[in-house]
Amino acid sequence: MRPEVVTMADGGGGRAAGELVAKTFLPHLSNEHLAALSDGAILPPIDGRLAFSTDSFVVDPIFFPGGDIGSLAVHGTVNDLAVSGATPLYLSAGFIIEEGFPLADLRKIADSMGRAAKNCGVLVVAGDTKVVARGSADKIFINTAGIGVVPKGVDISAKRVRDGDAIILSGSIGDHGMAIMSQRKGLKFNSPLQSDSSPLNGLTAEMLRAEPDIRMMRDPTRGGLAATLTEIARASGRGMVIEEDAIPVGENVRAFCELLGLDVLHVANEGKLVAFAPSATVGRVLSAMRAHPSGRDAKIIGTVGGAEPGVVEMRTSFLGRRIIEALAGDHLPRIC
Secondary structure, eight states: OOSSBOOOOTTTTTTHHHHHHHIIHHHOOOTTTGOOOSSSSOOOOSSSEEEEEEEEEESSSSEETTHHHHHHHHHHHHHHHHHHTTTEEEEEEHHHHHOOOOOHHHHHHHHHHHHHEEEEEEEEEEEEEEOOOSSSSSSSSEEEEEEEEOOOOOOOOOGGGOOHHHHOSSSSSSSHHHHHHHHHTTTEEEEEEEEOOOOOHHHHHHHHHHHHTTTEEEEEOHHHHHHHHHHHHHTTOOEEEEEGGGGOOOOHHHHHHHHHHTOOHHHHHHHHEEEEEEEETTHHHHHHHTSGGTTTTTTTEEOSSSSOOOEEEEEETTTTTEEEOOOOSOOSSSSO
16 A cells, blocks of 8 residues: 655656546546646637746645635636736646655645636646655645636736826735734634635626726735835836725734734735726726625725836825835745
């Protein structure tokens, strides 16, 4: 009988590797494309412009309130495609697993990925598994790449951002980063912190249906809202002003940030987006967002213009102004 942990043989390409794929991954991820177990997936023709994205996930801990590394890997790549204006279709998944990793945990991750992919309406059509020696990695790392199709008339680009555009945030910020950090610190709250890891493709589809001329979308993951807005400001060459009091933040998240001395604007999110919409149509976009579960708390948090080109300013609760900048590094490593 084989041990109930991953062994070096599982990455060797022989019978053990085949058994790992057949018994651990295929029951949760299989479809007609993946079941062929070819060196590459042969996919049907796609009518439209292709969007392609890739991301790697090294989150610690791998299981956290609201998700795990498996569902996060699916959501992360699906969301990158969605905020590019694409309908996500296909994913690949690559696993780097440390020798000794429990098979029970690997099955849980594969099951979580399968359920997340089904919920997002995408297929995992290609995959790869590598096993490294004990001590050469930390449990498990996952890379996902995704393909989607961009509908005609949709052009999501920072270059299209204009003065007067409204800046919309889909919901509260900081939930994912603080949920991960609370697990690392072993802190507990009366209302537990929970990651916002979730798919955004249903929300973006409704937004684009209401207003195909949305200028720009981005999901504020690593670096948080601050990094996202400063990147867009610099890429667009436009200044921006946001309102501190308009930015939704959960009470537990706010309290935990204050406890650790962190600025919530720099904390990662995994189920929120920022959108830039023309002022004339922002009402339609906001209504469409609030009608969807992932955008029911959407708010206008600012406006393009009113600051120097490439600069983001925030009107504070004390009626002052401060410049928002991205951090030089990451104060929450391995957050995704």
